[in-house]
Amino acid sequence: MYDIIGDIHGHAGPLKRLLDRLGYRETNGVWRHSHRTALFLGDYIDRGPEQVEVVRVVRAMVDAGSALAIMGNHEFNAVAWATPHPSHPGEHLRPHTAKNRHQHHAFLEQVGEGSPLHQEVIDWCRTLPLYLDLPELRAVHACWHPVHITTLSRELDDRQRLPADAWGRAATEGNALFDAVETTLKGQEIELPDGAGFHDKDGHHRRHVRTRWWQSTPATYRSVALIPDSARATVPSQPLPDGLLPGYQGDKPVFVGHYWLSGTPAPLSERVACLDYSIAARLGGRLAAYRWDGRHPLHAGAFEWVTHD
Numbered sequence: 001m002y003d004i005i006g007d008i009h010g011h012a013g014p015l016k017r018l019l020d021r022l023g024y025r026e027t028n029g030v031w032r033h034s035h036r037t038a039l040f041l042g043d044y045i046d047r048g049p050e051q052v053e054v055v056r057v058v059r060a061m062v063d064a065g066s067a068l069a070i071m072g073n074h075e076f077n078a079v080a081w082a083t084p085h086p087s088h089p090g091e092h093l094r095p096h097t098a099k100n101r102h103q104h105h106a107f108l109e110q111v112g113e114g115s116p117l118h119q120e121v122i123d124w125c126r127t128l129p130l131y132l133d134l135p136e137l138r139a140v141h142a143c144w145h146p147v148h149i150t151t152l153s154r155e156l157d158d159r160q161r162l163p164a165d166a167w168g169r170a171a172t173e174g175n176a177l178f179d180a181v182e183t184t185l186k187g188q189e190i191e192l193p194d195g196a197g198f199h200d201k202d203g204h205h206r207r208h209v210r211t212r213w214w215q216s217t218p219a220t221y222r223s224v225a226l227i228p229d230s231a232r233a234t235v236p237s238q239p240l241p242d243g244l245l246p247g248y249q250g251d252k253p254v255f256v257g258h259y260w261l262s263g264t265p266a267p268l269s270e271r272v273a274c275l276d277y278s279i280a281a282r283l284g285g286r287l288a289a290y291r292w293d294g295r296h297p298l299h300a301g302a303f304e305w306v307t308h309d
Contacts, residue, residue, distance in 0.1 A: 042072020
């Protein structure tokens with residue numbers, strides 16, 4: 001049985017309290033449960049105050065066999081930031097722009113950019129699978145899209161990890177592997193029709209929206225847009241073209257993080273649950289877990305969570 005845990009973002013205190021709540025106990029630096037396994041959905045780093053400790057806890061559990069862990073978009077970005085670009089000397093796979101550095105600043109400050117610790121964490125991030133397709137369930141950071149999962153299955157090694165020679169293509173826009181990684185780790189985005197757009201929480205005008213990819217069609221652009229409710233009226237209500245959403249009708253549940261949800265944790269559908277309830281937001285944020293017990297459909301009673309002290 002699995003305890004699936006959402007985005008942690010450097011908040012080691014809430015992580016340890018959640019593990020304790022779930023019945024895990026720390027022995028010799030490793031959190032273990034007598035008969036359950038933790039499954040972490042990515043985004044261990046960036047934002048929070050204890051990023052090195054979060055990595056230590058998760059890594060120790062994985063090494064001891066008491067947890068599984070997959071890659072989030074923040075781990076992918078961290079590797080790309082630290083990896084020299086193979087075709088452009090002096091540059092990196094993730095450009096060192098002011099915007100990108102600002103997003104990654106807390107991590108770089110805590111590990112010491114270019115230090116042995118920094119390299120050690122990056123090396124560990126490279127070992128993380130991009131998804132897990134287990135006999136009982138599936139786990140992916142943002143989106144289970146069959147077309148992109150098929151692309152990844154041809155590129156990844158036998159443990160669903162990106163090989164060293166694939167990182168350049170995975171970080172190069174216009175490549176099929178780039179598209180597959182973007183969607184899998186960051187979610188499906190679609191362009192709005194007829195010049196429509198909206199302003200995000202930072203005031204930037206956007207022409208693309210992230211979707212509720214698990215939703216079945218027929219649907220409209222407005223109904224599938226993952227945007228603040230205050231901006232929803234600006235999105236057209238016209239129907240989506242057939243085949244644009246992958247939907248999810250799989251025979252086993254899929255668990256995701258990434259989406260910065262709020263409110264009381266509950267499944268997104270009978271087969272899809274998100275475990276990211278914005279612990280990094282501090283005010284009102286929760287670190288959530290789903291206690292998988294084999295029951296179908298997914299149900300709200302299986303969620304557990306902690307808040308900040």
